[in-house]
Amino acid sequence: MQTVVMDTTSTDHLLSTTRSVRLKLDLERPVEDEVLLECLRLAIQAPTPGGAQSWRWLVVRDQETKNKIGAYFRAVGNAYIQAGIEAAGEAAKSGPVARMVRSGQHLIDVIEKVPVLVIPCAQGRPEGGNAETSVFYGGIFPAVWSFQLALRSxxxxxxxxxxxxxxxxxxxxxxxxxxGVTQVGLLPVAYTTVPDFKPAPRTPVEEIAYLDRWGQAISS
Ligand SMILES: Cc1cc2nc3c(=O)[nH]c(=O)nc-3n(C[C@H](O)[C@H](O)[C@H](O)COP(=O)(O)O)c2cc1C
Structure with missing residues (x-):
């Protein structure tokens, strides 16, 4: 049996450059139903506990509905950004924190102008301890990320x-x-105004992945 060879140049690029896009969303260009369905079709290939597929997806286009949801989004978002600025102090004035504040604030300011808001939901409520909670959210977030990857591609x-x-x-x-249905987030979705993105700075994997015992390096 022959193994399918993937084009890892493309898949690695997709995996390393799927950013949180806020400033580069095209608020004018319509997003077709077909592209959303295509991406959701790919998203629901993600694993679910016991194959439960307890996800549901709300795609919101209606302007009045987006306005109402946007008002809640903005109230909480503004408070969050303000608290972040106060906590960061001087660091909020320049560098990565300032960039995150600027882009976060922009998304809050334009939220109802984004063509589509997608709300992923999981049927049920998280209950119990870590195992139950992890399994509950584990039944939806892999699909959410697949959806974001499919959009990006x-x-x-x-x-x-x-x-x-x-x-x-x-x-x-x-x-x-x-x-009894749990909303797990909200994804503003739009075409992007730039063709490509870059990998983000991350703590080197050698510092955060361990071998056999907590804190033990995989390779030196
Ligand atoms: C569980 C979760 C919740 C998040 N909530 C928000 C949010 O409410 N607003 C926002 O602008 N970004 C939110 N983000 C996006 C992060 O801020 C983002 O991943 C971070 O800025 C790093 O950027 P990157 O995704 O491009 O690497 C969230 C991300 C995760 C995983």
């Missing part, structure tokens, strides 16, 4: 956000989401 960008979850009940009411 088609020229669209997104950011996983959590602000609106502070008003999960109100947003559930707006969208008719039944009791």
């Amino acid at each position: 088609r020229g669209l960008g997104s950011t996983l956000t959590s602000y609106h979850l502070g008003h999960e009940t109100e947003v559930a009411e707006i969208l008719g989401i039944p009791d």
